[in-house]
Each structure stands twice: as structure tokens, then as C-alpha cells.
Amino acid sequence: MNMTQTPPPPHMYSRKQCRRDRDRLSLIPIMGRRPCCSKEGVKRGPWTAQEDKLLADYIRAHGEGKWSSVSKQAGLKRCGKSCRLRWLNYLRPNIKRGNITQDEEDLIIRLHKLLGNRWSLIAGRIPGRTDNEIKNYWNSNLCKKPLPNNFVPCRPSKEASSDPQQLSKAEDKLSNLPKYNNQNAESECSEGSLSSSSSATTREEEDYSSLDLWMNFYTREISLSQFLDTDFSNMSNLFAEVIVGGYSSTKAIHDEEADFGAQLALFTDLADEWIM
DNA sequence: AAAGCCGCCAACCGCTCCTCG
DNA sequence: GCGAGGAGCGGTTGGCGGCTT
16 A cells, blocks of 8 residues: 555645645535534525525514524524624624725724734724624735735734744734723724723723724824823823733733833834834 | 636634623 | 633635636
8 A cells, every 4th residue: 555645634635725626526525514503403504685684673673682592583593603693794784885995904904913813803993894804805805915014914823923033023012912801892992982082980981092092093093193192191001001012811900010101111112113 | 618726705613701690 | 619601703614706727
């Protein structure tokens, strides 16, 4: 038996190689999928217009939530996750269809540099666009574009980490950006609040207005001088931790040791490098 | 004209986080 | 504090249409 002629095991095939083989040899797909729902009789695949109507009518009448029971209540033979995804990515009101504009593309690039592959957060800053749409757009368009000198690779966690020497100082900082609570962030974003309102009264509101300010600066909605002219005295140490990437959990909010002034000075030094 | 290849995008999957009892 | 279940997220896949050979 000549082992050198043995093809690689299926799990070592690249996707393209797999598809090439499938096309050439008319094989069934090598990499199968397990159904997400073990229940038999759960429908999968593309949604029909009738299913869309059932789901949309139900949610308009009863609101979002309880996805696991939505399918039953609405008379759909779909799993809850599928219903949720269909609603969020397609049926939800105010979904913007069609081509991504140049302005939206610029914003996606900046937000991706800022947030990495946190598509839901990026989508939250771009009205009418879904995380899935932005993710697809990134992977099919922006990922292939030539990157600026200091641009973060599309998948920094897998590709950039192997050669730390190539990371710029800014990228080092960006890779440590906070993983703040998505629900809070999304609700913030859904309000469309792009201003750095100083009327926040609670600690939580205060923290997110700080983050918002920074994001506005990063996405060039405000200038560096406007940013530095801000009265930071009303903001918590979270802001400083966000700036230098020292924030790793909500506990850090209460770190009284944070040297806000020094961190802000560091940020100011880095600011020019961060902005393309 | 047919086969092969490629890109796009809707949908699926597994994992993590959050909430609640 | 702990476990179960639900919700959300990001990575991946499959189907399809268009392009190339």
C-alpha cells in the first residue's frame, strides 16, 4: 500500500479544496453539519415568504423575546435561534438593504480597527445594518483590500499574534480594548446617541458616555482638539482604562489605583498614531 | 455549450454570557 | 454558590448565480 497516494483526511481539507473535489467528483459534501436542533420535524434552510409573514406578524403582536416559544406560538416549524436570526437580520423594521455606501465602509473600517471582530457592536454604530451583513461585507470585500501601514489584520487573534514584532504600539493597545457589556452597548447604540452628553447621572450612564465620546473621537465624529477639550473631570476611571486598554472586567471600574492623568497623557501621545 | 471556479450572502453551529430559581 | 435554560455572538458553511476557461 502506497501511503503517499493517500488523500488527506477530510478535516484537513481547505474549504476550496473540498469544494473542488466535490465539484470534480460529484461527491456529497465532505464536511457535513449536525442539525442545531435535535428535534425532528424542525425545518431548516431558506425562509419562505409565508414563514416570514408568520414570524413578523407574531413579533409585531407579541414583541421580541422567548425565541424558543416563538416558533410554536407563531405556527412555525423552526428552531428559536433560526427565528431570532431571521427577525434580526431580515424582518426587523428599519433594516437597510442594498449596497454599503463609501461612508459606511469608512466607518466599518474605523470601527473594526477599534473594536476588532465585534460585529454586533460595529453594527450598532451603523443604523440599519446588521452584524451579519457587516461581517459578510468585511470578509468578502474589506478583508481583501490592501491594508494601510498600521492597519489591524482582519483576524488579528489568529494571524497577527504569531509575529508580535510587526504589531505597532497602537495595535497592541487596540487588541486589549474592553469587552464591555453588549446589551448595554447595544441599547446605547440603538438610541442613536452620538453626542458626548454630559447629563449622565448614574455611574453606568457616565461610563458609557465616556466610551461614546472616545468612539466618536475615533470615528472622527469629533476632532482631536474637541476630544482633548472635553471636561474629563466628570468621567470615571473607566474612561482612562478604556483608553489604554487596561480595562478587562467590570471590576476594573472600581480600581482606585488607576492613574488617570498618566494614562490620558499616554493616550495623547498615541493619538496621532492611531488615526490614519 | 458545458464544466469548473469564485464571490456573495443567508443561514447554521458551537460557544459564551446572562438571568433566574 | 451552582446549575439549567435562554439569548447573543462570531465563525463557518452551503446554495446559488455569475464569470472564466
